[in-house]
Amino acid sequence: xxxxxxxxxxxxxxxxxxxxxxxxxxxxxxxxxxxxxxxxxxxxxxxxxxxxxxxxxxxxxxxxxxxxxxxxxxxxxxxxxxxxxxxxxxxxxxxxxx
Amino acid sequence: xxxxxxxxxxxxxxxxxxxxxxxxxxxxxxxxxxxxxxxxxxxxxxxxxxxxxxxxxxxxxxxxxxxxxxxxxxxxxxxxxxxxxxxxxxxxxxxxxxxxxxxxxxxxxxxxxxxxxxxxxxxxxxxxxxxxxxxxxxxxxxxxxxxxxxxxxxxxxxxxxxxxxxxxxxxxxxxxxxxxxxxxxxxxxxxxxxxxxxxxxxxxxxxxxxxxxxxxxxxxxxxxxxxxxxxxxxxxxxxxxxxxxxxxxxxxxxxxxxxxxxxxxxxxxxxxxxxxxxxxxxxxxxxxxxxxxxxxxxxxxxxxxxxxxxxxxxxxxxxxxxxxxxxxxxxxxxxxxxxxxxxxxxxxxxxxxxxxxxxxxxxxxxxxxxxxxxxxxxxxxxxxxxxxxxxxxxxxxxxxxxxxxxxxxxxxxxxxxxxxx
Numbered sequence: 001x002x003x004x005x006x007x008x009x010x011x012x013x014x015x016x017x018x019x020x021x022x023x024x025x026x027x028x029x030x031x032x033x034x035x036x037x038x039x040x041x042x043x044x045x046x047x048x049x050x051x052x053x054x055x056x057x058x059x060x061x062x063x064x065x066x067x068x069x070x071x072x073x074x075x076x077x078x079x080x081x082x083x084x085x086x087x088x089x090x091x092x093x094x095x096x097x098x
Numbered sequence: 099x100x101x102x103x104x105x106x107x108x109x110x111x112x113x114x115x116x117x118x119x120x121x122x123x124x125x126x127x128x129x130x131x132x133x134x135x136x137x138x139x140x141x142x143x144x145x146x147x148x149x150x151x152x153x154x155x156x157x158x159x160x161x162x163x164x165x166x167x168x169x170x171x172x173x174x175x176x177x178x179x180x181x182x183x184x185x186x187x188x189x190x191x192x193x194x195x196x197x198x199x200x201x202x203x204x205x206x207x208x209x210x211x212x213x214x215x216x217x218x219x220x221x222x223x224x225x226x227x228x229x230x231x232x233x234x235x236x237x238x239x240x241x242x243x244x245x246x247x248x249x250x251x252x253x254x255x256x257x258x259x260x261x262x263x264x265x266x267x268x269x270x271x272x273x274x275x276x277x278x279x280x281x282x283x284x285x286x287x288x289x290x291x292x293x294x295x296x297x298x299x300x301x302x303x304x305x306x307x308x309x310x311x312x313x314x315x316x317x318x319x320x321x322x323x324x325x326x327x328x329x330x331x332x333x334x335x336x337x338x339x340x341x342x343x344x345x346x347x348x349x350x351x352x353x354x355x356x357x358x359x360x361x362x363x364x365x366x367x368x369x370x371x372x373x374x375x376x377x378x379x380x381x382x383x384x385x386x387x388x389x390x391x392x393x394x395x396x397x398x399x400x401x402x403x404x405x406x407x408x409x410x411x412x413x414x415x416x417x418x419x420x421x422x423x424x425x426x427x428x429x430x431x432x433x434x435x436x437x438x439x440x441x442x443x444x445x446x447x448x449x450x451x452x453x454x455x456x457x458x459x460x461x462x463x464x465x466x467x468x469x470x471x472x473x474x475x476x477x478x479x480x481x482x483x484x485x486x487x488x489x490x491x492x493x494x495x496x497x498x499x500x501x502x503x504x505x506x507x508x509x510x511x512x513x514x515x516x517x518x519x
Contacts, residue, residue, distance in 0.1 A: 045385075067381065068380070
């Protein structure tokens with residue numbers, strides 16, 4: 001399974017990229033990603049997550065396999081996309097091993 | 099600044115230093131501004147600037163008083179902080195009591211305009227009328243009284259394509275006579291108990307979830323949420339510009355009033371299409387409201403649950419007939435609160451924004467199939483709204499005419515038919 005880019009949308013002065021993940025993220029993964037990216041992480045209603053980076057915000061969900069990137073830096077966006085792809089692949093290989 | 103917001107849970111109103119504040123996005127802000135700015139036979143820019151100066155003066159006066167700030171630099175810092183908090187961009191003041199220069203970066207209006215139209219159109223006139231009024235208000239509240247200063251945008255990034263705008267402010271020889279904001283306006287005494295709507299959507303739970311989000315301007319002075327550029331605007335800025343616009347049109351020629359009313363209704367339509375369309379395609383919606391959506395009519399209820407979380411008052415769908423019609427009550431609408439505090443009883447229903455917004459939500463769900471996540475752009479908007487068989491609406495009860503609350507009805511009509519209530 002792969003992370004799929006659903007759409008890139010005009011969003012004020014920049015772009016927002018909507019992603020469809022192969023599955024919902026779990027809290028421990030969100031925390032680990034926040035630490036790795038140096039993002040401030042806030043969770044609302046135990047479901048909605050905002051990861052605030054110097055280059056913008058990632059909105060994620062623990063309830064639906066969706067994520068939106070709203071970053072002003074294309075390089076950071078590419079790195080984050082690659083990291084999410086890796087995460088999806090490693091989850092796949094864990095499933096295969098088991 | 100979040101800690102200074104006051105939430106009136108019963109009336110579903112939010113205020114900041116005594117001024118009601120509501121969320122709207124750049125699509126609506128730009129459309130409404132352009133509507134007022136465009137006619138050559140009235141001073142639209144004057145309406146926009148003056149309203150901003152009047153309303154923001156009241157807000158800033160209240161802020162300085164509540165925070166106990168006396169020193170000039172402290173007051174200017176608070177003014178800049180509030181501007182960013184509300185999502186309008188960033189201001190840097192270089193001023194003295196005689197006036198000076200203010201640099202504006204990440205302007206909500208200029209960046210919003212560039213992102214929507216910048217690739218197709220060249221702009222020759224400055225766009226930041228709200229910021230111009232805000233700067234004059236900030237100097238009024240810091241050094242003088244309401245109307246002491248005038249401001250002018252001398253460089254606008256929507257014109258120059260540079261990374262900032264410049265606003266010059268000067269002290270007037272004598273303050274001009276301006277009208278402060280009516281503040282919270284005429285509030286409902288007690289919320290009306292409407293019958294429980296038939297829906298899986300828990301309005302109160304949606305309200306609490308959205309009120310819990312710390313929606314505030316970031317380091318650029320921009321509020322990023324729900325896939326749009328949001329602003330937390332003083333409601334009375336919208337009220338004042340829309341009612342003054344109509345008054346000025348009427349003064350030029352009485353027949354123009356109807357055109358003006360239709361344009362304000364259209365702004366409500368644009369708002370719901372873009373703001374609610376984007377909200378309904380956002381991760382926030384899918385996560386917080388999505389689990390409550392069992393039927394298509396729940397999308398309408400979900401929309402009104404969100405609307406009543408934005409500081410707009412108590413919006414509730416009383417009845418939704420799938421694909422056919424809806425009846426919506428607004429108890430303590432922000433338009434009526436202002437109207438009743440500013441004018442005598444209305445001759446005709448005057449909640450123009452809501453008159454456009456109610457049919458627009460039906461169009462979004464039942465004509466635009468928002469559940470399928472269409473691309474919300476001008477092409478889609480034109481395709482959708484230039485065909486027949488759309489929903490139209492009417493304000494059937496009006497608090498501004500003496501009814502206890504406002505009520506709206508929207509139904510699908512063919513191109514030539516008029517709406518029967």
